[in-house]
Amino acid sequence: MDRAEKVSSILLIAFGLFVAYYSRQYLKLGIMITPGAGFLPYWIGIALAVLGAIWLLDTLLSRRGSGAGGEESAAGDAAAEREALRGRVLSKFLPGVLLVILYAWLFEKAGYIVSTALFMVGWQKVVEKEGWLKTAVVAVLSAGFMYALFSYLLKVYLPTGTWFS
Amino acid sequence: MEIFNGLINGFSIALTPINLLFGFLGALIGTAIGVLPGLGPAATIALLLPAIYAIDAPVTAIILMAGIFYGSMYGGSTTSILLNLPGEAASVVTCIDGYKMAQKGRGGAALGIAAIGSFVAGTVGILGMTLFAPMIAGFALSFGPPEKFSLAVVGLLMAVTLSGASIVKGLVMMALGLLLASVGLDPISGKTRFSFGVIELQSGFDFVTLAMGVFGLGEIFHGLESVIKAEVVTTKVGQVWPTMKDWVASRMAILRGTLIGFFVGVIPGGGAVISSLVSYAVEKKVSKRPEEFGQGAIEGVAGPESANNAASSSSFIPLLTLGIPGNASIAMIFAALLIKGITPGPFLIVEHPEVFWGVIASMYIGNVMLLVLNLPLVGLWAQLLRVPFGIMAPVIILFTAIGSYSIQGQAFDIYSLVGFGLFGYLLRKLKFEPGPMVLAFVLGPMIEGSMRQSLLMSGGNFSIFVTRPISLVLIGLFAFLAIGQSAVMLRKRFRTTT
Numbered sequence: 001m002d003r004a005e006k007v008s009s010i011l012l013i014a015f016g017l018f019v020a021y022y023s024r025q026y027l028k029l030g031i032m033i034t035p036g037a038g039f040l041p042y043w044i045g046i047a048l049a050v051l052g053a054i055w056l057l058d059t060l061l062s063r064r065g066s067g068a069g070g071e072e073s074a075a076g077d078a079a080a081e082r083e084a085l086r087g088r089v090l091s092k093f094l095p096g097v098l099l100v101i102l103y104a105w106l107f108e109k110a111g112y113i114v115s116t117a118l119f120m121v122g123w124q125k126v127v128e129k130e131g132w133l134k135t136a137v138v139a140v141l142s143a144g145f146m147y148a149l150f151s152y153l154l155k156v157y158l159p160t161g162t163w164f165s
Numbered sequence: 166m167e168i169f170n171g172l173i174n175g176f177s178i179a180l181t182p183i184n185l186l187f188g189f190l191g192a193l194i195g196t197a198i199g200v201l202p203g204l205g206p207a208a209t210i211a212l213l214l215p216a217i218y219a220i221d222a223p224v225t226a227i228i229l230m231a232g233i234f235y236g237s238m239y240g241g242s243t244t245s246i247l248l249n250l251p252g253e254a255a256s257v258v259t260c261i262d263g264y265k266m267a268q269k270g271r272g273g274a275a276l277g278i279a280a281i282g283s284f285v286a287g288t289v290g291i292l293g294m295t296l297f298a299p300m301i302a303g304f305a306l307s308f309g310p311p312e313k314f315s316l317a318v319v320g321l322l323m324a325v326t327l328s329g330a331s332i333v334k335g336l337v338m339m340a341l342g343l344l345l346a347s348v349g350l351d352p353i354s355g356k357t358r359f360s361f362g363v364i365e366l367q368s369g370f371d372f373v374t375l376a377m378g379v380f381g382l383g384e385i386f387h388g389l390e391s392v393i394k395a396e397v398v399t400t401k402v403g404q405v406w407p408t409m410k411d412w413v414a415s416r417m418a419i420l421r422g423t424l425i426g427f428f429v430g431v432i433p434g435g436g437a438v439i440s441s442l443v444s445y446a447v448e449k450k451v452s453k454r455p456e457e458f459g460q461g462a463i464e465g466v467a468g469p470e471s472a473n474n475a476a477s478s479s480s481f482i483p484l485l486t487l488g489i490p491g492n493a494s495i496a497m498i499f500a501a502l503l504i505k506g507i508t509p510g511p512f513l514i515v516e517h518p519e520v521f522w523g524v525i526a527s528m529y530i531g532n533v534m535l536l537v538l539n540l541p542l543v544g545l546w547a548q549l550l551r552v553p554f555g556i557m558a559p560v561i562i563l564f565t566a567i568g569s570y571s572i573q574g575q576a577f578d579i580y581s582l583v584g585f586g587l588f589g590y591l592l593r594k595l596k597f598e599p600g601p602m603v604l605a606f607v608l609g610p611m612i613e614g615s616m617r618q619s620l621l622m623s624g625g626n627f628s629i630f631v632t633r634p635i636s637l638v639l640i641g642l643f644a645f646l647a648i649g650q651s652a653v654m655l656r657k658r659f660r661t662t663t
Contacts, residue, residue: 032625037351044344088390104579128555154219156571
């Protein structure tokens, strides 16, 4: 987590400097009586860079402060927890996120019915590792419930799919 | 007399069948999400924002949203007491004594006093709002652009300093929120900002997509790599009506919690979480038996639960009178008002009295509904925890995806949603509190607009913000609070190092 905080704070500094540069160069700061489109974003960029630097400094100082006095058993527990987390990320988080991205890509192309059915089946099989019967029941019920809610109750247009038209 | 007439008018609106139905739905959904750990009130209101496009009357939409918000405060205590699992952040402190009471077979009494305290505090909070809100709104009518700018910035800074553990991270969130709000067409120069040639970005990010992504999807993504410890309910609830001894022990705690909650709730960033913590600390301090705290003291449940409900009512005051949302859930209601074409602020009471008084009246009715929903049905609510995450998660994802698509009918919004969802996940991993970002996003256009107007008024001189009395008082008040809090933090750090 310490490394993640360090990398994130450095990225934040870089991002802040980019925002400030872009605002000054392309959006223009204007004059004090009539600030330009880049005035506020410029100062936000500067603030982000400064805050990123404080965050980085804080992370570095707190690491030095905590020292290397950890117990062996605690280190072992932390390693086991890290390993378990890695397992959950690989087996649940990554497939889950990929399925959502795939759903976004398919939504207009394959239409609501096909994309939703594929998403629900994919989720139950890949993320939850359920059997086919439960997968089919959950997929049909949830897709049907959402269709009824949005299409009939809220009168929202749901795409039928550009691939089929 | 004006207040009385307004309230009578409000009740005539809130008691129409459609508003009663939506008020009931809000209370019901709020209680359910308060019970379920993970999905908080802000996330739920965000998920329901697309639905309000389909509701014709603005007052009906806001009654629904408000019901969810204060309903979640009631529901949050149920799982804290029965399972030691807080349904939302404001009920964390209820776990300490509530769960101990449940372990000793007094879960019913804890739930009962929590519901009664919540009812009393919620009602007193609304009463306070009825009396004070019109006065504050009248005063705020004299605000010009410099006062609006100072109020919004000071409100945001207070939300940052009071709401999270790290002020630096809170400020980062605030800056990012303001930056995200600036994406799209600049209303004054007509220049497009940070769209990088993407046509869909020219109109900026949509608040609903941002809120659903960061709060709804972000929580689901984070939940995927967490171990959810939702056990099957086995604790016996028992008798929910408190005994005479419980009453005597709790009545002053309820009163103190109500007052603390009301005043802390008005401060931006104060809200339900802080008020419940303050109330617990006060109860422990004034108790003649402080050693019983942590072992099942009923005052440890009555005080905080009253405080968080009073705070949830009073946090509507800055929104309805000044147009300043004090926390993420209220920011969602702010956005809902904007979606319905209503600008929250001092003119709300004059231009849309039906919304102002209708919502206040609905809160009185909602509190009674919540008491009825919570006391007899407590066992039923606890059963909600049996819904597995494996079914809830994909259904919420579908809801957010279709909801964001429904706003403008473009797939780009689903991609934005996924992007904000991943961003929300990262924020949770890095221990950032997303609330200030959402607040800054909704207040961003007002802050920039009033800043530019003020500079135009002063001929480009920034001293306008400290030479106008109201603006100076606001900035001075914040400086006083910030210095006070910094001193407390420094003293704490000094104590831990020596």
